[in-house]
Amino acid sequence: MRTEPIKVVIWGFGAMGSGMAKVLLNKSGVSIVGVCDCHEARRGREMHEILGVERGNRKPVIVEAKIEKVLTERSCDLCLIATHSFTEDAFPGITYALSKKVNVISTAEEMAYPKAKNPALAEQLDQLAKANGVSVLGTGINPGLMMDLLVVALTGCMTDVKHIEAKRVNSLSPFGKAVMEEQGVGLSEAAFQAGAENGSIAGHVGFEESIAMIAEALQMPIDQIETQKSPILTDVERRSPYGYAAAGHVAGVNMTGQGLHQGEVMIDMVHPQQIEPQLGGVHTGDYITLTGTPPVHMAITPEVDGGIGTIAMCVNMIPHVINARPGLKTMLDLPVPRAIIGDMRHYLEAEDDI
Amino acid sequence: MRTEPIKVVIWGFGAMGSGMAKVLLNKSGVSIVGVCDCHEARRGREMHEILGVERGNRKPVIVEAKIEKVLTERSCDLCLIATHSFTEDAFPGITYALSKKVNVISTAEEMAYPKAKNPALAEQLDQLAKANGVSVLGTGINPGLMMDLLVVALTGCMTDVKHIEAKRVNSLSPFGKAVMEEQGVGLSEAAFQAGAENGSIAGHVGFEESIAMIAEALQMPIDQIETQKSPILTDVERRSPYGYAAAGHVAGVNMTGQGLHQGEVMIDMVHPQQIEPQLGGVHTGDYITLTGTPPVHMAITPEVDGGIGTIAMCVNMIPHVINARPGLKTMLDLPVPRAIIGDMRHYLEAEDDI
Numbered sequence: 001m002r003t004e005p006i007k008v009v010i011w012g013f014g015a016m017g018s019g020m021a022k023v024l025l026n027k028s029g030v031s032i033v034g035v036c037d038c039h040e041a042r043r044g045r046e047m048h049e050i051l052g053v054e055r056g057n058r059k060p061v062i063v064e065a066k067i068e069k070v071l072t073e074r075s076c077d078l079c080l081i082a083t084h085s086f087t088e089d090a091f092p093g094i095t096y097a098l099s100k101k102v103n104v105i106s107t108a109e110e111m112a113y114p115k116a117k118n119p120a121l122a123e124q125l126d127q128l129a130k131a132n133g134v135s136v137l138g139t140g141i142n143p144g145l146m147m148d149l150l151v152v153a154l155t156g157c158m159t160d161v162k163h164i165e166a167k168r169v170n171s172l173s174p175f176g177k178a179v180m181e182e183q184g185v186g187l188s189e190a191a192f193q194a195g196a197e198n199g200s201i202a203g204h205v206g207f208e209e210s211i212a213m214i215a216e217a218l219q220m221p222i223d224q225i226e227t228q229k230s231p232i233l234t235d236v237e238r239r240s241p242y243g244y245a246a247a248g249h250v251a252g253v254n255m256t257g258q259g260l261h262q263g264e265v266m267i268d269m270v271h272p273q274q275i276e277p278q279l280g281g282v283h284t285g286d287y288i289t290l291t292g293t294p295p296v297h298m299a300i301t302p303e304v305d306g307g308i309g310t311i312a313m314c315v316n317m318i319p320h321v322i323n324a325r326p327g328l329k330t331m332l333d334l335p336v337p338r339a340i341i342g343d344m345r346h347y348l349e350a351e352d353d354i
Numbered sequence: 355m356r357t358e359p360i361k362v363v364i365w366g367f368g369a370m371g372s373g374m375a376k377v378l379l380n381k382s383g384v385s386i387v388g389v390c391d392c393h394e395a396r397r398g399r400e401m402h403e404i405l406g407v408e409r410g411n412r413k414p415v416i417v418e419a420k421i422e423k424v425l426t427e428r429s430c431d432l433c434l435i436a437t438h439s440f441t442e443d444a445f446p447g448i449t450y451a452l453s454k455k456v457n458v459i460s461t462a463e464e465m466a467y468p469k470a471k472n473p474a475l476a477e478q479l480d481q482l483a484k485a486n487g488v489s490v491l492g493t494g495i496n497p498g499l500m501m502d503l504l505v506v507a508l509t510g511c512m513t514d515v516k517h518i519e520a521k522r523v524n525s526l527s528p529f530g531k532a533v534m535e536e537q538g539v540g541l542s543e544a545a546f547q548a549g550a551e552n553g554s555i556a557g558h559v560g561f562e563e564s565i566a567m568i569a570e571a572l573q574m575p576i577d578q579i580e581t582q583k584s585p586i587l588t589d590v591e592r593r594s595p596y597g598y599a600a601a602g603h604v605a606g607v608n609m610t611g612q613g614l615h616q617g618e619v620m621i622d623m624v625h626p627q628q629i630e631p632q633l634g635g636v637h638t639g640d641y642i643t644l645t646g647t648p649p650v651h652m653a654i655t656p657e658v659d660g661g662i663g664t665i666a667m668c669v670n671m672i673p674h675v676i677n678a679r680p681g682l683k684t685m686l687d688l689p690v691p692r693a694i695i696g697d698m699r700h701y702l703e704a705e706d707d708i
Binding site: 023026141145146149150152153154155156157158159160161217218219220221292293294296297298299300301302304305308309311312313315316317331332333334335336337338339340341342343346347 | 377380495499500503504506507508509510511512513514515571572573574575646647648650651652653654655656658659662663665666667669670671685686687688689690691692693694695696697700701
């Protein structure tokens with residue numbers, strides 16, 4: 001086993017980036033060697049102090065606003081980038097890290113399968129990663145696992161698949177103010193429709209990516225992808241720590257999407273997100289229904305927590321991305337994700353095995 | 355894409371081997387170039403005729419009793435071997451195929467993780483595969499997916515795991531006479547205990563493999579594995595196509611197993627198998643309960659059919675085993691299984707990518 005710990009830089013120290021830091025501090029064989037975040041509340045401060053954890057005998061890590069201060073050529077094994085949702089926005093940061101011969105894991109939802117919306121950028125990332133001998137992966141709980149990789153893995157026990165339904169029913173109650181606004185919580189129906197049209201209400205990002213990933217995995221002939229967004233109106237008043245919806249107002253968003261072949265739905269995605277779903281008589285959960293031979297009906301209740309889930313997926317994929325052959329990777333290309341309980345270096349392949 | 359189809363030989367043409375043949379005949383980009391089976395009822399007969407399917411314009415495939423007649427050096431891409439449950443028994447056949455530079459998928463339950471019970475044979479298989487530039491994988495529905503790989507994949511969304519329970523409650527009713535005897539269906543309790551002691555009642559083979567696979571994946575410090583076998587006695591008379599249990603007699607086997615660390619159970623396996631479980635008030639299903647952060651409660655109801663599931667897993671892993679770097683592989687090393695709907699050759703990596 002390699003004696004030096006796996007060296008990680010975290011770029012973006014919001015809820016996801018700082019959450020990954022906390023998890024990494026509890027793992028063996030891995031070390032956070034730098035943090036980049038330009039937010040005024042964090043730049044210049046010491047990482048452990050921001051996290052509220054004991055530094056012990058670890059070296060101080062000062063949050064830098066400029067990436068050049070924390071990431072230079074081969075200065076670390078991998079950079080966790082948790083800054084954006086869209087490939088176009090994440091692209092400059094990812095190319096910077098790759099050009100410094102550093103592997104990358106991105107939380108950008110679109111990066112889970114960038115070929116879906118940005119095939120040209122995906123091609124550039126693949127070429128740049130190969131030219132520098134490193135890999136880049138986009139992952140998270142969804143896209144990344146619940147509505148795509150887990151669907152794919154369950155089809156592994158099937159000899160044919162006629163129809164796929166993936167449904168994720170989750171609560172928005174644990175989330176903060178920004179998410180409430182993105183999802184339109186508390187708005188009137190009219191204000192929601194206006195926000196959906198002008199793009200200020202984002203809803204879930206990832207259906208195109210999940211559908212394209214499943215279609216590639218199964219070689220399913222999907223020729224059209226559609227998505228819809230509609231308000232979830234509440235009959236009763238609902239209140240969560242950061243959200244409030246009066247009766248008759250918006251408690252969340254029902255996102256739906258379909259992958260079609262010659263006009264027929266083959267992949268059906270259903271993803272209602274709302275605060276206090278129990279007040280609407282809704283039970284949360286992740287549900288996968290596969291029609292084919294044999295049929296498979298899976299339920300995970302309640303749903304897997306989205307925040308912790310995304311943090312875990314990114315941290316757990318670190319050694320697999322370091323081991324991967326150079327290039328742009330998706331969850332389809334790498335070994336199954338797994339919780340890492342022991343020393344992270346155990347997972348590194350010896351150089352001569354590669 | 356390669357113009358020639360993927361060439362497969364099937365060795366062992368019982369329920370599993372012939373089931374794989376039927377599935378392969380419905381897939382694109384793959385061709386069965388030989389079948390080996392020494393059973394009197396099959397040797398010398400034509401494969402399509404045995405299967406009861408139209409041969410169409412496909413070449414006839416005569417079932418040969420000797421493997422040398424159907425598998426010679428590089429005569430095919432992969433050999434599906436469905437002959438035994440134990441590594442020791444499957445070993446000579448696997449080494450024959452590997453030495454002919456042919457990739458192998460084995461249905462032997464112990465081959466899902468041969469290091470668990472036969473580390474020396476596992477090492478020999480790894481060396482031989484590497485020396486011949488090919489790969490070997492053991493897989494199936496269980497071990498292979500339901501009580502191990504799926505458990506591992508679900509932990510991917512967790513930052514820590516305290517305890518794992520995998521439970522597979524299935525019906526033996528669809529199975530034939532041989533399975534009824536192996537599981538002791540219809541025996542008195544005393545006869546069952548005698549059979550369990552003298553080894554004639556095998557029960558499920560695979561707990562050691564599944565537990566060791568999970569432990570490796572998570573780097574969980576398991577230092578002891580235990581398994582138990584007990585009769586499921588029925589209060590009421592039960593009858594299935596090939597099984598019969600009078601009231602008070604054995605309807606199946608309850609297999610249990612534990613992976614322990616310093617005396618504490620970390621991985622708990624529960625696998626009751628019986629005919630007509632509904633007569634005992636039992637609902638079949640696959641259940642995974644993960645204690646940790648976040649907790650995950652998964653249920654697949656009813657259980658995934660074991661026969662079709664094993665056939666599907668073996669067929670669906672063919673291109674991944676061909677693509678793999680040479681050596682002995684487990685499901686942990688390869689990309690997630692997936693149903694193959696389109697042309698199987700789409701999955702083959704170009705030579706220069708390897």
